[in-house]
Amino acid sequence: xxxxxxxxxLKKYWEGKSNLNEENELKSHFLHAPDGADPDHEYFTYLxxxxxxxxxxxxxxxxxxxxxxxxxxxxxxxxxxxxxWYVAASLALVISVSIIFKDKFIKVNKVENVVxxxxxxxxxxxxxxxxxxxxxxxxxxxxSSVYAAQFSKFEEHQNNLKxx
Amino acid sequence: xxxxxxxxxxACIGFSANAQNDVVTKLFNDYYDDENFTKISVSSxxxxxxxxxxxxxxxxxxxxEAVSKLKGLKVIAADSVGNSKELYTKAVKKISGNGYxxxxxxxxxxxxxxxxxxxxxxxxxxxxxxxxxxxxFFILSLYGEIDLKKISKLSKGMNIKGMEHLKQLDDNKN
Numbered sequence: 655x656x657x658x659x660x661x662x663x664l665k666k667y668w669e670g671k672s673n674l675n676e677e678n679e680l681k682s683h684f685l686h687a688p689d690g691a692d693p694d695h696e697y698f699t700y701l702x703x704x705x706x707x708x709x710x711x712x713x714x715x716x717x718x719x720x721x722x723x724x725x726x727x728x729x730x731x732x733x734x735x736x737x738x739w740y741v742a743a744s745l746a747l748v749i750s751v752s753i754i755f756k757d758k759f760i761k762v763n764k765v766e767n768v769v770x771x772x773x774x775x776x777x778x779x780x781x782x783x784x785x786x787x788x789x790x791x792x793x794x795x796x797x798s799s800v801y802a803a804q805f806s807k808f809e810e811h812q813n814n815l816k817x818x
Numbered sequence: 819x820x821x822x823x824x825x826x827x828x829a830c831i832g833f834s835a836n837a838q839n840d841v842v843t844k845l846f847n848d849y850y851d852d853e854n855f856t857k858i859s860v861s862s863x864x865x866x867x868x869x870x871x872x873x874x875x876x877x878x879x880x881x882x883e884a885v886s887k888l889k890g891l892k893v894i895a896a897d898s899v900g901n902s903k904e905l906y907t908k909a910v911k912k913i914s915g916n917g918y919x920x921x922x923x924x925x926x927x928x929x930x931x932x933x934x935x936x937x938x939x940x941x942x943x944x945x946x947x948x949x950x951x952x953x954x955f956f957i958l959s960l961y962g963e964i965d966l967k968k969i970s971k972l973s974k975g976m977n978i979k980g981m982e983h984l985k986q987l988d989d990n991k992n
Contacts (some may be wrong), residue, residue, distance in 0.1 A: 684836075726948075760944075767929060771861060772859060772861050772863070772864050773857065773858045773859050773860065774864070775861070777864060777867040777868060777870070777871065778871070780860050780864045780867075780868075781868050781871055782856055783860065783893075784860050784865075784868070784885060784891055785878075785881050785958075787891055787893050787958055787968060788881060788885070788972055789881075789972055789973050790958070791945075791947055791958055791960065791969060791975075792969050792970055792971070792972040792973035793973040794931060794933075794949065795933065795946060795966070795969060795970045796970050796973055796974065797924070797931075798846070798922045798923075798924045798931060798933065799922070799970065801924045801926075
C-alpha cells in the first residue's frame with residue numbers, strides 16, 4: 655500500500671468511518687512496515703501483537719468450569735435444603751392437625767367401636783330388644799301424631815271462629 | 819408434596835364429615851361409661867341375621883318386614899336421672915344443628931318428645947327420637963331405609979303406653 659492510500663485509510667480509521675476490511679489492511683500494512691515510519695506504527699503493532707495472543711488459556715477454562723461445577727453443586731444443595739424444609743413443614747402440619755383433632759379422632763374411633771359392637775350376641779335376644787324399641791318408637795310416633803291431629807283440629811276450629 | 823397436601827385436605831374433609839354424621843353416635847359415647855344409662859346397640863350385621871328368624875305370629879311378621887330395610891339401632895335410656903330435662907335440651911340442641919330435620923315435637927306435663935329425621939334422596943335414612951320425662955331420659959336412633967308409615971302401624975291395636983318399656987329395656991340389660 656502506498657503512503658497516500660495509507661494516509662487516507664488512517665484518516666478514515668481515526669474518524670471511525672473505516673470498515674473491517676480496511677482496518678485489516680492497515681494492520682497488515684503496519685505488520686510489514688519498518689519501525690518509526692509512521693506515528694501510528696506503534697499502535698498498530700500493538701494491535702497486531704494483541705490479536706495473536708490468546709488471552710483465555712486452558713487454565714482460564716479450567717477455572718471457569720470449576721466455578722460452574724461449584725455453582726451447580728451449591729444449587730443442588732440449596733434445592734435439597736428447600737426440599738427438607740418442605741418435608742419438615744409438612745410433618746409439622748401433620749403433627750399439628752393430629753394434636754388438634756386427637757381428642758376428636760380418639761373419641762370417634764371409640765364411638766365407632768361402641769356402635770359396631772352389638773349389645774347382644776344372640777340374634778333372638780337382639781330381635782326381642784329391637785322389637786321392643788320399635789314398638790316404643792311406634793307408640794310414641796302415634797301418640798305424637800294424635801297430639802298433632804288434635805292441635806290441627808283446634809287450629810281449624812279457631813280459624814272457623816275467627817271467620818265467623 | 820402434592821400428594822401430601824391432597825392427603826391432608828382429604829383428612830380434613832373426612833374429619834368434618836365425621837363430625838356431622840356422628841353427632842348421635844357422640845351422644846351415645848358421652849353416656850357410654852355412665853352406669854346410670856342403659857345402652858343398646860344393634861348393628862347392621864345383626865339386622866342381616868334377623869332375616870333368618872321365623873315369625874311366630876302376624877305381629878312378628880309385620881315387625882320383621884319393618885326391620886328388613888333397617889341397618890342399625892341405638893338406644894340409650896335412663897329412668898332415674900335428676901336432670902332429665904336438661905339432658906333432653908342438651909341432646910336436642912346437639913342433634914338439631916347437624917343436618918337433622920325436625921319431624922315432630924310434643925311437650926306435655928309428663929314429658930317432652932322430639933322426633934328428628936335425616937333424609938337422603940327423598941328417603942329417610944335416620945330417625946332419632948329424644949324423650950325427656952320427669953326423671954327419665956331416652957334417645958333412640960334408627961338408621962337404614964325408614965318407612966314411617968310401617969313403623970307407626972306396628973303399635974296400632976297394641977296396648978303400649980311407651981315409657982314403661984324403658985324399665986323393660988333396663989331389666990333386660992341388667
